[in-house]
Amino acid sequence: MRGDTSNYRDLFLGDVPMMDARAPIEFRKGAFPHTVNLPLMTDSERQKVGTCYTQQGEAAAIALGHRLVSGQVKAERLAAWADFARAHPDGYLYCFRGGLRSQIVQTWLREEAGIAYPRVIGGYKALRGFLLDTLDRALAECGFVVLGGMTGTGKTDVLAQLAHGLDLEGHAHHRGSSFGKRVTGQPAQIDFENGLAVDILKKRHAGHAHFVVEDEGQAIGACSVPVGLHQGMQRYPLVWLEDSFENRVRRILRDYVVNLGAEFVAEHGHEQGQLLFAQRLRQSLDKIQKRLGGLRHQQLAAIMDAALAEQARGGGVEGHRAWIEALLTSYYDPMYRHQRESKAGRIVFSGDEAAVLEYLRRASTMARRPDPGTSA
Incomplete structure (x- = not known):
């Protein structure tokens, strides 16, 4: 027994x-x-x-x-x-x-x-208490690299291909931007922390002693990155992921329009799901109205409304490219260029997806250690 x-x-x-x-x-x-x-x-x-x-x-x-x-x-x-x-x-x-x-x-x-x-x-x-200690020990004993890049470069896609990647947005069930809210709600803060700690525990058990996290702010939606981890992310080495403007637009269209719309339809049915999806997109744009300025927000909202109307009529999503391109050019890209300049001294590598994956996997192989056992 x-x-x-x-x-x-x-x-x-x-x-x-x-x-x-x-x-x-x-x-x-x-x-x-x-x-x-x-x-x-x-x-x-x-x-x-x-x-x-x-x-x-x-x-x-x-x-x-x-x-x-x-x-x-x-x-x-x-x-x-x-x-x-x-x-x-x-x-x-x-x-x-x-x-x-x-x-x-x-x-x-x-x-x-x-x-x-x-x-x-x-x-x-x-x-x-065990899980809090697991996180604290990892921060003290393991190496961390931050994965940065412009909006839409596919940082989450890269993390998903790394055995030593820690998907903070996945644990928070939020994509981390003003447009990042998912159809279903986020976990409680404690659940977010517990899930992350269990993820770390399993990866350390598999022999990983070097982790990759996406460059995030303190808050991922309603979830807060653990203080010790967030503080470390301000000084950890930074790898910068690059991709073409066209690929970034395509990826944003996939994640924030096609996939998000499908999630709403799956959760609420076609008619109600489409209405709620359109409402969510408009709300997301409204969140950054002050930072965009009144005129720019008004222009982008009009483009978005036209794209949503076209999508409602025939299901096409190509019209959404216009507001995505404009939002990247006038808002996100200048902000991320400034961030890259301010963090330039920490950038240890930059390249496209294949090059970044190769670099991060090689660094992980060099840093692998035996299972820390009960010390994890």
Whole structure:
């Protein structure tokens, strides 16, 4: 029989399924990959027990909890826990500190469902602490390179081809610009950090000690790059990705028009999806209205509206090239040229996609180290 565990490393490396017995409000604030929230108590029940604990002490709070989770309510929750345990015989359960709530769930599963199901010692707090330590150790022990380039050069495409690439935008579920918001929402900040830490843990386990991240600001949509990483990104070596203007326009058209439009249609149906997609594009342009200036914004909005109308009539997207080209020429390119000039002293290599990939892979091979084991 498997026992309780404090081997957090193997839990994350193995994508082990875990049952989170905390209240839904706790789960929404932050959880881990491959976890399912099957709470012992609802938010309101937890609040009542907490108030009772403050006013009357632990014994009274425990007694109240047992009264609130009894009868049919208890039976339904026990059935859900048992279903999870049977579906995931290799899994574990946890609560906030690995204490009373997970012990109650564990006891009821054993005594009333005949299932001996192990829990994570230390619970959420210990798991979260392990991942924060994983990130801190990587920042202290590993090498990092920042991948920069003009808008549309395909930095994310390059990262996807690198075994040692860390896709911050992917973890944040946001493309990182005023036009970068996706159809579905972003993860909670803690979930973003946890996903990134697990990614680093797995890559270090595979032997990587040198990582590539895209040049990002502090915020990627609603998610913030961890402070230590963002500070490091201001001094790490910089590799600059180059591509032709035409290729950049094509790539932006693919990502921000064709693919984003398809995501909206898949999520909301054709008619509603097209309306919401058009609304999203206009909102994205409006976000930079002050920086564009009133007249330029008005001109670009008119071009965008004409392209959206053409797309609605016949499905063609070529009309969008005009506002993309104008936005690059008058807004993004001058801004990125200034950024490159300010960071010129950190640029260690520049080239097209093939050359950059070769350079970054060669640098990674030279920096590979054995699995750091429990020190990761």
